[in-house]
Amino acid sequence: MxxxxxxxxxxxxxxxxxxxxxxxxxxxxxxxxxxxxxxxxxxxxxxxxLSNEAYKTTPEAFAAKAEKFIAENTIRKETDQEIPVVKVPAGGDGYLIARLWNWYPILELEKGKEYKIHLSSMDYNHGFSLQPVNINIQVVPGYEHVVKMTPTSTGTFAIVCNEFCGIGHHSMLGRIYVK
Known part of the structure; x- marks a missing residue:
């Protein structure tokens, strides 16, 4: 045969x-x-x-929580788009919004402190990949993902979307500063 x-x-x-x-x-x-x-x-x-938590939410409800957090904790603005840099309280909660084609806002953390970072998408599936650390989460609209992290080194860490989200996917980058 x-x-x-x-x-x-x-x-x-x-x-x-x-x-x-x-x-x-x-x-x-x-x-x-x-x-x-x-x-x-x-x-x-x-x-x-990661063993993370996830909760059902709506884009509007998550955006409201994130905007309140940003308004209360913004320390400066960066880049030509005036993206706020937000200092997350030590041991507290930080919020990151994924939307076409950016991560909003830029977070500032302290080395050695534990944080809960809340992630949600406003539109499509996005991938949260924290580089050079090996943290990789799929961020899905309608869900609030909570990631516990304790930074062990200082520096600037890049957030890369690793889930194809459209024509501007290549420019969907964000930052986390660790002081």
């Missing part, structure tokens, strides 16, 4: 399965079970998957 030509027997699925095929099926099944167990293990002990 050839892969190009049709099978010589019209009812090929009624043919018995060869021993080597059963061996490959068994190997694939065992490997699948190993990976299933390892996914649970990596989630609990691997420290690469």
């Amino acid at each position: 050839s892969a190009i030509l049709p099978p010589s027997e019209r009812l090929w699925w009624k043919e018995p399965i060869a021993k080597t095929e059963w061996l490959w099926i068994a190997i694939a099944f065992v490997w699948g079970m190993i990976m299933f167990v390892m996914m649970i293990y990596w989630h609990i002990y691997g420290k690469q998957n």
Whole structure:
């Protein structure tokens, strides 16, 4: 039998399965079970998957909370678009809005303090990828994602959208400053 030509027997699925095929099926099944167990293990002990919270919300309700937070905590404005830089209170909650094609506002955090960063999208699915740290969250409209983070080093960290969101996706960048 050839892969190009049709099978010589019209009812090929009624043919018995060869021993080597059963061996490959068994190997694939065992490997699948190993990976299933390892996914649970990596989630609990691997420290690469965040256990975050998510709540149902509306874009309007989240935007209202975020705008209140921004109004109360803005310390300066940056860039030619006058994006506010907001100092998140130590141990407090910070809000980031994802929308075509920006992250709003810029957050300023302190090294060694724990924060809860609330993320939500106003329009489409966006990806929150904090570089060079390996934090990666899919931000979905209608949900408020809460990520707990404790910065361990100072510097400027880039927020990159890694979920294609349209023609301006390549310019959807944000920042977090850690002092």
